[in-house]
Ligand SMILES: Nc1ncnc2c1ncn2[C@@H]1O[C@H](COP(=O)(O)OP(=O)(O)O)[C@@H](O)[C@H]1O
């Protein structure tokens with residue numbers, strides 16, 4: 001970390017990196033409204049398009065975190081094979097002994113019935129980077145949403161995705177009832193993006209930027225989120241080099257930013273955020289389950305192994321027994337809406353759902 005930031009403005013980090021934090025999401029009001037309407041009306045397929053850096057991923061993750069009346073699944077990119085596709089759901093909902101026995105039989109054709117049986121609440125399936133996939137996969141997604149009663153699908157991708165669907169996938173095209181485009185923020189929304197970021201690292205409002213600087217940043221970037229962040233990043237670094245405490249319009253040169261290509265993760269990330277339980281249900285939980293929740297209240301995003309190590313394994317036959325048992329309990333807690341899960345490849349990380357987190361704070 002750059003100590004100059006701290007000295008100059010009291011910051012604890014650089015606020016203008018391209019990290020994705022749904023808590024910093026702002027603006028795009030009409031688009032947010034359209035997607036919420038779509039989901040609340042239990043509509044089937046919504047399509048979000050926008051160029052790289054417009055905010056698609058942040059928007060989907062914001063939905064994943066804020067749709068508290070629904071269970072949501074977020075996948076950072078579409079599955080590529082039928083097996084991967086099926087695994088997303090069996091990894092979340094699990095298989096009973098009998099289902100394991102007949103595992104071979106779970107196919108793209110039986111998957112809808114399986115999901116319908118397992119999913120207790122209306123499910124919102126959020127699929128990111130959908131332009132990266134082929135016709136077949138998009139068609140599976142369409143069939144899945146057609147056949148499951150309680151599911152809404154929100155797919156996001158680059159603008160080429162819409163052209164691809166229009167050209168090749170007429171049925172899917174007809175099923176899309178909500179289409180939104182993320183383009184750029186208004187000047188006020190852009191100011192809020194900057195302010196939220198600065199305040200999130202203990203800074204004050206839009207300091208060091210003056211209002212004239214905000215006008216100029218807007219003029220230069222058109223309010224396109226990624227360009228705003230890149231420009232702000234350069235401006236604060238230059239200010240540090242030149243020992244400036246303030247950044248005003250005269251400090252901002254006139255040339256335009258050159259867009260940069262997208263950075264991608266190799267491992268798909270799948271997040272499942274279940275619909276949370278009622279307050280009464282929480283009070284009635286058994287002791288072991290409560291201890292796990294308390295552990296997760298102290299520390300977010302832990303693996304079952306980390307939890308076993310924190311809680312100790314005294315009451316179990318061995319460490320691996322403890323881990324397996326905790327794993328089972330976590331799965332149950334997830335299905336009942338106490339904890340959410342994120343998987344990266346083979347690793348699972350657990351955290352309290354936002355509502356349960358609030359209940360703990362209130363206690
Ligand atoms: N509406 C927004 N509010 C706050 N930050 C945003 C918004 N849109 C985008 N950003 C930020 O801009 C950067 C690029 O956004 P991202 O979601 O990765 O775009 P995309 O997925 O469309 O390529 C991220 O750091 C993100 O947090």
Ligand SMILES: [Mg+2]
Pocket residue numbers: 056057058128
């Ligand atoms: Mg993205």
